[in-house]
Every structure is written in C-alpha cells, then in structure tokens.
Amino acid sequence: MSAPDLVVESQLHTLERTPGGLLRLQRSPLEGRALKSGILTGLTWLAALIAAVPLFSVIYMLFVEGGSRLSWETLTALPPSAFDLGGGFGNAIVGTVVMVGLATLISVPFGILAAVYLAILEPDSRLAHTVRFLAKVLTGFPSILAGVFVYAIMVVTMKSYSALAGGVALAVLMLPTVILAAEQAMAMVPKKMKDAAYGMGCTRTQVILQVVLPTGASGILTGVMLAIAGAAGNSAPLLFTALFSDYYLSSLTEPTASLAILIYNFSGMPYDNQIQLAWAASLVLVLIVLVFNILARLIGRQKY
Amino acid sequence: MAAQPFEHLAQSGSVSGPPSGGDYFLDRTFRGIAWFSAALILVLVAYIVLEIGGKALPAMSRYGLGFLTSTEWNVQTEQFGILPQIWGTLYSSFLALLLGGLFGIAIAIFLTQDFLPPRLAAIFRTIIELLAAIPSVVFGLWGIYVLIPLLRPVANWLHEVAGGIPFFGTSLSGPGLAPAALVLAIMILPTVASISVDALRQIPYKVKEAAYGMGTTRWEAILKVMLPTASSGILAALVLGFGRALGETMALAMLIGNSNQISLSLFAPANTLAALLASSFPEAGPVEIQALMYAALALLAITLIVNAVGLAVMKFATRKFEAER
Numbered sequence: 001m002s003a004p005d006l007v008v009e010s011q012l013h014t015l016e017r018t019p020g021g022l023l024r025l026q027r028s029p030l031e032g033r034a035l036k037s038g039i040l041t042g043l044t045w046l047a048a049l050i051a052a053v054p055l056f057s058v059i060y061m062l063f064v065e066g067g068s069r070l071s072w073e074t075l076t077a078l079p080p081s082a083f084d085l086g087g088g089f090g091n092a093i094v095g096t097v098v099m100v101g102l103a104t105l106i107s108v109p110f111g112i113l114a115a116v117y118l119a120i121l122e123p124d125s126r127l128a129h130t131v132r133f134l135a136k137v138l139t140g141f142p143s144i145l146a147g148v149f150v151y152a153i154m155v156v157t158m159k160s161y162s163a164l165a166g167g168v169a170l171a172v173l174m175l176p177t178v179i180l181a182a183e184q185a186m187a188m189v190p191k192k193m194k195d196a197a198y199g200m201g202c203t204r205t206q207v208i209l210q211v212v213l214p215t216g217a218s219g220i221l222t223g224v225m226l227a228i229a230g231a232a233g234n235s236a237p238l239l240f241t242a243l244f245s246d247y248y249l250s251s252l253t254e255p256t257a258s259l260a261i262l263i264y265n266f267s268g269m270p271y272d273n274q275i276q277l278a279w280a281a282s283l284v285l286v287l288i289v290l291v292f293n294i295l296a297r298l299i300g301r302q303k304y
Numbered sequence: 305m306a307a308q309p310f311e312h313l314a315q316s317g318s319v320s321g322p323p324s325g326g327d328y329f330l331d332r333t334f335r336g337i338a339w340f341s342a343a344l345i346l347v348l349v350a351y352i353v354l355e356i357g358g359k360a361l362p363a364m365s366r367y368g369l370g371f372l373t374s375t376e377w378n379v380q381t382e383q384f385g386i387l388p389q390i391w392g393t394l395y396s397s398f399l400a401l402l403l404g405g406l407f408g409i410a411i412a413i414f415l416t417q418d419f420l421p422p423r424l425a426a427i428f429r430t431i432i433e434l435l436a437a438i439p440s441v442v443f444g445l446w447g448i449y450v451l452i453p454l455l456r457p458v459a460n461w462l463h464e465v466a467g468g469i470p471f472f473g474t475s476l477s478g479p480g481l482a483p484a485a486l487v488l489a490i491m492i493l494p495t496v497a498s499i500s501v502d503a504l505r506q507i508p509y510k511v512k513e514a515a516y517g518m519g520t521t522r523w524e525a526i527l528k529v530m531l532p533t534a535s536s537g538i539l540a541a542l543v544l545g546f547g548r549a550l551g552e553t554m555a556l557a558m559l560i561g562n563s564n565q566i567s568l569s570l571f572a573p574a575n576t577l578a579a580l581l582a583s584s585f586p587e588a589g590p591v592e593i594q595a596l597m598y599a600a601l602a603l604l605a606i607t608l609i610v611n612a613v614g615l616a617v618m619k620f621a622t623r624k625f626e627a628e629r
Contacts, residue, residue, distance in 0.1 A: 037521035044419065047410035048428065054490045055435045058446050065449075113341035121338055131345045133615065138349065140544060140611040142551025144578050148600045149352045151585070152359050172348070179345070203323045203331035233439030236553035236578070240585045260554070263441045267448055267558060275449070282442045293437050 059286075066283030069276045075284070079246055079262065085273050089281050091248045092257040095163065096288070098249060099242060099258060100232050102167025103174050108224055111178030115220075116208055118179070119186035120194075132183070138176040146172040147237035155241060163249060163256035166242030173234060174227040181223020185216035218299050225296035233289045235260025259285045353604065360601040363594035371598055377564050377580075379588075384595035386602060388564040392574035393606070396481060396560065397549035399570070400488035404549075405542050407489070408496025412538075415497070416504040417526055429501075436494035444558030447487045452476075452559070455483055459571045476571035479561035485570070487555045492545040499544060503537020503621060504530060536621035543614030551607050553578040577603040 029038060073088050080087030114135075118128050150169040155161055189212050197207045213220070235258065243255040244265060259281050266278035323331070363371065367384060374385020411432060415425050459476035466472045476482060511533060515525040531538070561573025562583050577599055585596055 033521050033524065037523040040523045040526075041419070044410050044414050047407050048414045051407050051411055051435075051493060052428075052431055054446075055431060055438070057450060058438060058442065061446060061450060062442075110341045110344060113338045114345060117338040117342035121335055127339075127342060127346070131342045134345050134349045136615050137608060137611050138345075140547045140551070140607065140614070142553065142578055142603060142607050144551070144553040144581050145352070145356070145600055145604055145607075148581060148585070148597070149355055152355045152597070153351075172352075175345070175348070201321050201323060203327045205331040205334040206323075206327065208334070229437060233437070233442075235439065235441050236582060239582055243586065260439060260441045263445055264554060264558065267441070267445045278445055282439075282445055285439055286442055289437050289439060290434070293434070 062279065062283045062286055065276065065279035066281075069280040070283060074277065074280050078248070079257070079266075079277070080273060081246075082269075082271060087273070087277065089257070089259065089262050089277060089284075091245065092259045092262040092281065093284065094249055095166075095242070095245070095257040096232060096259045096285075098252075099163055099166040099170060099238070099256065100228060102163065102252075103170035103231050104224070104228055106168065106171035107174040107178055107227065111175050111227075112182050112213075112220060114179050115182035115186060116212075119183045120208055120212055121204065123187075131179075135176040135179045138172075139180070141173070141176075142236075143173055143234050144236040144239070146170075147239055147241050150237065150241045158253065160253060161241060161243035161255040162253045163242055164252045166238045166256060166258070167252075169237035169241045170231040170234065173237060174231050177227040177230060178223055181226065182216070182220045185219025185223065186212050188219065189215045222296045222300040225292045225299065229289045229292035229296065232292065233260065233285060235264060239264075259288075356597060356600050356604060360594065360597035363598040364601075367595070367598070371595070372602065375564065375566065379592055382591055384592070384598075386577065386580070386599050388566050389575050389577045389580050389599065390602065390606075391566045392481070392560065393550055393576040393578070393603070396485045396488060396556065396574065396576060397546055399481070399485035400492055400549045401542060401546050402489075403486070404489035404492040404545060405496055408493045408541065408545065409500050409538060411493070411497045412500030412504055412541075413526055413530075415501055417522065417530065432494050432497050435490065436498075440491070440552065440554040441558070443487050443491060444555040447483050447555060447559045448479075451483045451486060452478060455486070463571060470568040471570050473567065473569035474572045479559050479573055480571045481560060481567075481574045482570045484556050484560040484574075487559055488549050488552055491552060491555065492549050495548050496541045496545040499541035499618070500534070500538045503534040503541065506537065506622070507533050534621075536617055540614050540618035540621055543610060543617060547607055547610040547614055550610060551578055551603065553582050557582040577606075 028034065073086060075088060075093065076090040077086065077088030078091055079089055114131065118132055122128050146169045149172065150165050154165040154168060158165070193211055193215065194207055197211045202210070238258050238261055242258060242261070244261045245255045245257045247257075249256050263278045263281050263285065266274040266281070269275065363384070367374075371385055372390065373387050374383070375387045376383040376385050377388075378384070414420070415429055419425075420428060456476050459472075459480075459482060462472045463475040507530060511529060512525060515529040520528070556576050557579040560575060560579055562575050562579060563573035564575050565572065567574065581596055581600055581603070584592065588596055
C-alpha cells in the first residue's frame with residue numbers, strides 16, 4: 001500500500017502516516033470542520049438535557065408539594081371552603097373516573113366500528129379518505145372547542161351542566177385517537193390470515209369479528225389506553241360542560257367535579273391549603289394518566 | 305339466494321361452508337353499522353362547524369368583520385372585538401414554535417443520528433413522550449409556582465438593562481407572555497420531536513452512508529443531507545406543532561394574564577382566543593355568549609386551516625419517499 005506522496009502532500013496535508021506507512025484517516029478534532037461538528041454535538045447534548053429539565057422539575061414538585069399532602073383524607077374528603085383547613089378531593093376523583101368512563105363507553109364502540117370500515121371494508125373509498133383526513137384534523141382540534149360544541153348542543157338544551165355533557169365532550173376528543181390507532185392495528189393483521197378465513201367461506205363480518213379484531217386487539221387496546229390517558233388529563237372541555245361541584249356525584253345530569261378543574265380553580269386561590277391540595281390533586285391526576293400510558297406501552301409491547 | 309354452488313358442502317360436516325342466510329343478514333347489518341360509524345365522523349365535524357357557526361351568527365351579523373379588528377371587550381357596553389386575542393394567540397404560538405421547534409428538531413436529530421446507543425435513545429424518547437402525557441393544568445400550576453418566580457428576576461433585570469428594546473418594554477409582575485410561551489414550547493416539543501423523528505427515520509440508510517462515504521463530518525451529513533432530505537416532514541412537524549399551540553387552553557389561561565392588550569413586550573400580560581373562552585364562558589350572559597361563539601369560530605377556522613396545511617405537507621413528505629423506494 002503505497003499511496004502517491006504527491007497527492008498526500010498537495011491535497012490531504014493534514015493526513016499523517018502511521019509508522020506502518022498507512023494513512024492516518026482520523027481527523028484532528030481541532031481542524032475547522034471537525035471543530036464545528038464537535039461544537040454542534042455539544043449543543044445538541046445541551047438541548048437534550050435542557051429539554052428533560054421541565055419534566056424532572058414537574059415530577060419533583062409533584063412529589064415534594066403534592067406527596068406530602070397525600071393521605072386518606074385528601075383522597076376521600078370533600079373540597080374545603082375558603083378559610084377551612086384540611087379537606088380533599090374525593091368527589092373530583094369520582095367525577096373524573098365517571099366522565100372518562102362515559103367518554104370511553106361512547107367513543108370506543110363507534111371508534112372501532114369506524115376503524116373497521118377504514119381498515120377492512122372500504123379502505124380506498126372516498127368516504128374512507130375523507131374520514132381519515134377528518135380524524136387526523138380532529139386530533140389537532142382545540143379541546144376547548146369540543147367544550148363549546150357540547151355546551152351548545154347539550155348544556156343549553158338540558159339547561160344544566162352535567163357529567164353526561166362532560167363525558168360527551170371528552171368522547172369527541174377520544175374518538176379520533178381511537179379510530180386512527182384501531183385502523184392501524186387492524187391494517188397490520190396479515191392478509192393471509194384474512195384470506196384463509198375467506199377461503200373457509202366466512203362472511204366479511206365473521207372475518208372481522210373472529211380474525212381481525214382478536215389479532216389486532218392489543219394494538220386497539222393500546223390506542224384506547226392512550227385515548228383514556230389523554231382524556232383524563234384534559235380539562236378545557238369540562239370547564240363549561242361539567243363545571244364543578246363541591247359534593248359527591250349523585251346523578252349524571254348535575255354539575256360534576258373533576259380533578260383537572262379542581263386544580264384550575266384552586267391554583268389561583270390565595271390560600272395555602274387550597275394550593276397544597278392543587279399539588280396533591282396534580283400528583284393523583286398525573287399518576288392516573290401515567291398508569292394508562294404505561295398500560296398502553298405494556299399491551300403494545302406484547303405483540304410487536 | 306337461488307344460486308348456491310357450494311350447497312352440498314353445508315351438509316358435509318366440514319368446517320368450511322357457505323354462509324347461511326342468517327350470516328348474510330348479519331354481515332349486511334354489521335357492515336351497515338360500520339359504514340354508519342365512519343359516516344358519523346363526517347356528520348360530527350359538520351355538526352361542530354354548523355353548531356358553532358350557527359350560534360355565532362347573531363354576533364356575526366351584529367359586529368361583522370369589525371369584530372376581528374376591534375380591541376374592545378366590554379360586557380357593559382356590549383362592545384366586543386378580538387384583535388388582542390388573535391394577536392396574543394399568534395404571538396405566543398409563534399414564540400413557542402421558535403423555542404419548541406428548535407429544541408424539538410435538535411432532539412429529533414439527537415435521537416436518530418446515532419448520538420446515543422439504541423437502548424438509551426429509547427429511554428430518552430420515553431422521557432420526551434412522558435412530557436406529552438403531563439396534563440395542561442399541571443403545567444399551568446408548575447408555571448405559576450416554579451417558572452414565574454424563576455423568570456421574574458431575569459425578566460426584570462432585562463427590562464432594566466434593555467428596556468428600550470420593545471421586547472423587554474415592561475417588567476414581569478406575575479403572569480405574562482414569557483412564562484406562557486415557555487410552557488407552550490415545552491408542550492409542543494414532543495409533537496415536533498416525534499413527527500421529525502419519523503421524518504428523519506424515513507430517509508433510506510444509503511443516503512446517510514453515501515454522505516459519510518464522501519468524507520463529511522457527522523454534522524455536515526446532518527445539515528447538508530439529512531435535514532434537507534427530511535425538510536418537508538420537519539415542516540409538517542412545525543406546522544402541526546403550531547396548530548397545537550394555537551388551541552392550547554388551560555396552561556395559557558393560568559399563565560398569560562388574561563389582559564386584552566396588544567404589546568410586543570415578552571413580559572406584558574396578554575390573552576389568547578382559547579384562554580378568553582376558558583375564562584369568560586362560564587359566567588357569560590346571552591349576548592356575550594354570542595360574541596364568544598364568534599371568537600370560537602375564529603379559533604376553529606385558524607386551527608383547521610393550520611392543521612389541514614400541516615397534514616397536506618406531511619402527506620406530500622411521505623409520498624416523496626414512497627416514490628423513491
């Protein structure tokens with residue numbers, strides 16, 4: 001291996017020869033181009049570290065401020081009035097669970113059926129393309145507008161804020177997530193499995209119910225869990241559909257408390273007790289959201 | 305069902321066999337329901353637009369387009385206009401996009417260009433995804449009790465030193481544009497990062513190998529080959545991130561100060577369309593509700609357009625690579 005010395009000296013003057021006579025192809029880290037690359041690498045590391053700071057700061061505050069206040073009383077008692085000490089947010093936990101449950105009951109069946117249409121029945125029809133596009137547009141839909149919409153169709157006509165209206169507003173927000181995740185999960189079911197079932201003389205419905213849905217179940221469930229996590233943390237649509245209540249839920253047609261609205265209301269109050277409760281409620285809310293996120297990851301991992 | 309060529313199979317006891325009349329009926333019904341569910345999305349979106357538009361109609365005929373350029377929001381005199389809110393929405397989202405976009409793209413590069421071993425990259429990706437899972441109100445609370453106290457001395461020092469520059473024209477007394485935009489940037493960062501990661505991952509590996517083979521440094525490959533190749537996907541990430549910022553409500557309602565003024569200053573309180581809805585809607589009277597519906601319609605129009613543009617860009621980006629493969 002003897003490279004012509006001329007080339008080495010005229011063009012690659014920074015290259016040296018090792019004792020064995022081979023070219024040393026490593027760049028000197030101080031050479032202009034390498035230096036620029038090194039600086040940018042450093043900046044990228046810095047950006048990544050800075051981006052992680054808020055998450056850890058939020059988690060730290062939740063555990064320090066919220067964790068210290070967490071007790072059986074805070075989890076079950078009713079919210080305190082202005083100057084009271086103690087109290088809790090049991091009714092808000094119940095309200096959040098009930099409304100997210102309602103939203104799940106409404107959005108999941110419709111979402112999965114719509115996904116069946118998109119993924120299996122008519123994937124290339126004009127309706128399918130339109131629905132897919134609208135579902136994607138709806139994922140970026142401001143959540144507060146779902147509240148405005150449900151206020152107009154339900155709160156005004158029923159003349160009362162209600163858990164039902166809150167549930168419907170959250171369902172509007174969950175629907176696109178469920179549809180898109182379920183469609184993707186069903187589209188990933190191998191074609192030969194479906195063809196085998198068709199070959200046995202199955203109708204499309206039988207193929208869907210007995211082959212596609214069971215095979216895609218974990219993917220669909222992942223999407224549902226993510227949608228639930230999103231809905232549980234979402235508060236804007238509840239502001240003027242469910243409003244708030246200082247008492248436990250007794251019927252679905254009355255104003256209902258939720259964790260997110262409690263945090264919003266208490267965060268602006270000038271009383272330490274309420275602010276502590278807001279942190280504790282935030283901790284509970286984040287834990288609920290995280291549990292569903294982790295469930296989604298675990299279910300998703302099993303399959304793929 | 306006159307022609308049933310496989311009739312004999314039905315009696316043969318085999319697992320396979322022709323669908324019975326009942327099966328056909330169930331099939332039709334089920335497919336009908338699925339079609340109905342899909343069509344429901346169409347109906348839902350149309351209903352949302354019509355309902356909000358319909359409720360906004362009285363205010364539209366009363367205030368006309370002047371509503372969009374008036375700066376007054378006065379319940380007593382029934383004078384309503386949303387120019388400050390539109391300004392605040394666009395300004396805060398733009399600032400958030402500047403910061404969140406920069407960091408989001410940096411993180412997408414960090415995750416895809418072999419800066420970390422794959423396992424560590426997966427962990428870091430999870431951290432960024434968890435950032436997206438934290439509810440808006442919790443960020444609001446964090447903003448009030450952590451970010452604002454942290455920001456206030458810095459902001460007030462900047463105001464003292466460089467108060468002549470319009471961006472630092474006021475001091476930060478509490479809630480204001482800067483903390484709101486910072487929190488907004490944190491909230492859109494995961495959106496920008498994850499879509500950019502997808503865009504960068506779509507680039508065929510041979511493109512990167514070709515660049516390295518030409519003797520580029522890592523960053524020359526990133527800046528001159530990878531980023532331009534992924535540019536339409538990254539643009540889509542930015543547009544969709546912007547769309548998300550426009551509609552974000554709770555954190556902003558808690559941090560921006562809800563003050564109807566137009567100011568370039570980063571430390572002045574401002575307002576956004578979504579925050580206006582959140583803070584005024586629950587206590588509004590019938591006339592104000594109409595005006596709020598008009599504001600909601602404006603927000604709907606802005607976000608629908610931005611999101612549709614983002615999706616169109618994204619579609620274009622994926623199509624480009626499908627054609628190349």
